[in-house]
Amino acid sequence: MTPKSIVELNQLIQATLESELDPIYWVVGEISDFRQAPQGHAYFELVEKQGNQVLAKIKANLWQFTYRTVAARFESITGSGLKNGMKVLAQVAVNFHPLYGLSVNVKDIDPSFSLGERARIRQETIDRLTVEGLIRLNARHQLPRVIQKIAIISSPTAAGYGDFINQIESNPENYQIYHKLYPSMMQGNEAVTSLINSLKSIFADLDQLKPDAVVIIRGGGAQLDLDCFDDYRLAVAIARFPIPVLTGIGHERDQSIADLTAHTQLKTPTAVAEFLLASFREFEENLNLALTRLDRSTRFQLKNAEAKLNQLSHQVKATGDSRIKLESEKFKSKAERIISSSRNKIRIAENNLASLEKSILKGMLQFIRTQEQELQSKSVTLNQLDPKSIFKRGYTRSEVEGIPVDLAKLKVGETLLTYSEKQKIESTITKIESK
Amino acid sequence: MNNLKYDEAMNRLELILSELEEGKKSVDELSELVKEASELVKNCKAKLKSTEEDILKAFERA
Numbered sequence: 001m002t003p004k005s006i007v008e009l010n011q012l013i014q015a016t017l018e019s020e021l022d023p024i025y026w027v028v029g030e031i032s033d034f035r036q037a038p039q040g041h042a043y044f045e046l047v048e049k050q051g052n053q054v055l056a057k058i059k060a061n062l063w064q065f066t067y068r069t070v071a072a073r074f075e076s077i078t079g080s081g082l083k084n085g086m087k088v089l090a091q092v093a094v095n096f097h098p099l100y101g102l103s104v105n106v107k108d109i110d111p112s113f114s115l116g117e118r119a120r121i122r123q124e125t126i127d128r129l130t131v132e133g134l135i136r137l138n139a140r141h142q143l144p145r146v147i148q149k150i151a152i153i154s155s156p157t158a159a160g161y162g163d164f165i166n167q168i169e170s171n172p173e174n175y176q177i178y179h180k181l182y183p184s185m186m187q188g189n190e191a192v193t194s195l196i197n198s199l200k201s202i203f204a205d206l207d208q209l210k211p212d213a214v215v216i217i218r219g220g221g222a223q224l225d226l227d228c229f230d231d232y233r234l235a236v237a238i239a240r241f242p243i244p245v246l247t248g249i250g251h252e253r254d255q256s257i258a259d260l261t262a263h264t265q266l267k268t269p270t271a272v273a274e275f276l277l278a279s280f281r282e283f284e285e286n287l288n289l290a291l292t293r294l295d296r297s298t299r300f301q302l303k304n305a306e307a308k309l310n311q312l313s314h315q316v317k318a319t320g321d322s323r324i325k326l327e328s329e330k331f332k333s334k335a336e337r338i339i340s341s342s343r344n345k346i347r348i349a350e351n352n353l354a355s356l357e358k359s360i361l362k363g364m365l366q367f368i369r370t371q372e373q374e375l376q377s378k379s380v381t382l383n384q385l386d387p388k389s390i391f392k393r394g395y396t397r398s399e400v401e402g403i404p405v406d407l408a409k410l411k412v413g414e415t416l417l418t419y420s421e422k423q424k425i426e427s428t429i430t431k432i433e434s435k
Numbered sequence: 436m437n438n439l440k441y442d443e444a445m446n447r448l449e450l451i452l453s454e455l456e457e458g459k460k461s462v463d464e465l466s467e468l469v470k471e472a473s474e475l476v477k478n479c480k481a482k483l484k485s486t487e488e489d490i491l492k493a494f495e496r497a
Contacts, residue, residue, distance in 0.1 A: 365490070370481050371479070379476045387465050
């Protein structure tokens with residue numbers, strides 16, 4: 001057998017492949033080693049892996065014209081460009097080049113497969129985070145009622161960042177929000193690592209800076225390449241962060257996984273700024289409300305107290321009045337009792353006096369009567385003793401020289417003077433005879 | 436004689452009465468005494484009368 005030249009061999013392989021293989025196959029593979037050539041072509045490898053182990057791979061070419069149309073359609077449907085690690089369903093034609101060897105020319109890439117694939121991966125991530133209890137973990141941190149100090153993760157050159165700063169710094173109420181930027185790449189292959197590093201920097205500054213919250217913002221520009229925010233590691237870093245993380249990633253399509261594990265998810269940086277300012281406004285409103293209530297309740301209580309006081313003073317007055325009335329009535333009745341008892345006493349005294357008077361009078365008259373009777377009896381005695389009345393009854397009285405006969409020492413010859421009623425008889429004693 | 440107080444007059448009257456009872460005096464003296472005693476009785480009666488009137492008057496006024 002005559003040995004073949006390499007050219008002959010390669011021509012044989014080429015002919016065999018062309019005769020044996022279909023012109024077109026649909027294959028599933030992961031994009032790896034993706035490169036864009038200056039001419040507008042794209043070169044990469046389609047790889048099949050089991051875990052991290054590569055089982056098979058083949059070179060793939062996307063020629064300029066195909067690349068332009070396929071990539072545009074792919075981006076518009078999936079929101080993402082072709083890149084490494086992406087699983088794709090590609091329509092390929094196997095091509096063997098004598099010089100460059102075996103490769104496939106990619107004719108088409110089905111974006112709906114990648115979309116579904118991405119959704120599947122996303123769901124897997126969500127399921128894993130759910131199982132690990134990380135979905136609402138960050139949401140458990142208490143967000144202060146007024147968020148005054150924030151650490152910002154963003155790209156300093158992003159339009160969204162500038163707008164955000166402008167919005168929080170020139171608010172009409174002049175609320176002051178302290179903010180510090182931790183710059184990060186917000187898209188591309190390095191974005192996840194960069195974002196996580198920024199979170200680590202904030203973590204290192206926590207004690208010193210004491211921020212109320214972390215704000216991750218990304219705004220403006222294309223709605224492309226949000227895949228980094230669906231990354232499991234970033235989601236975990238956000239979930240486990242010890243203070244609340246707010247997101248304003250500026251996408252409209254749907255939630256990213258970072259949003260799911262964040263404390264509070266907002267659509268855009270503008271919405272985040274509004275959220276922060278709203279916390280101030282709400283607090284101020286509550287403060288004003290509290291002041292109003294305080295004012296109202298103070299007035300109410302003052303009014304109540306005044307009314308109570310009035311009522312009390314009325315009560316006191318009424319009680320006092322009735323007490324005074326009662327006392328004055330008591331006093332009156334006492335006075336009346338004193339007067340009436342005094343009158344009684346006076347009456348009794350008067351009666352006593354009158355009876356005394358009467359008995360005095362009576363006694364006196366009695367006395368006078370007694371005296372009169374005595375006088376009368378004396379007068380009668382006198383009358384009886386009067387010599388004239390004796391003479392009247394026929395008796396006479398004799399005496400010698402003024403001495404009654406029975407008392408005088410009579411001598412014969414003495415002159416005896418005898419008195420009768422109408423006569424005075426002188427006689428001489430002739431004989432004295434004792435009886 | 437009119438100037439005698441009632442008690443003195445009564446004493447005097449007693450004295451006269453006892454003297455009259457004794458009968459030691461002469462008839463003339465006795466007559467004099469009776470006269471005096473009658474006078475005394477009259478005066479005393481008058482005095483009692485006026486005293487009674489005075490008393491009645493005084494109590495009437497009260």
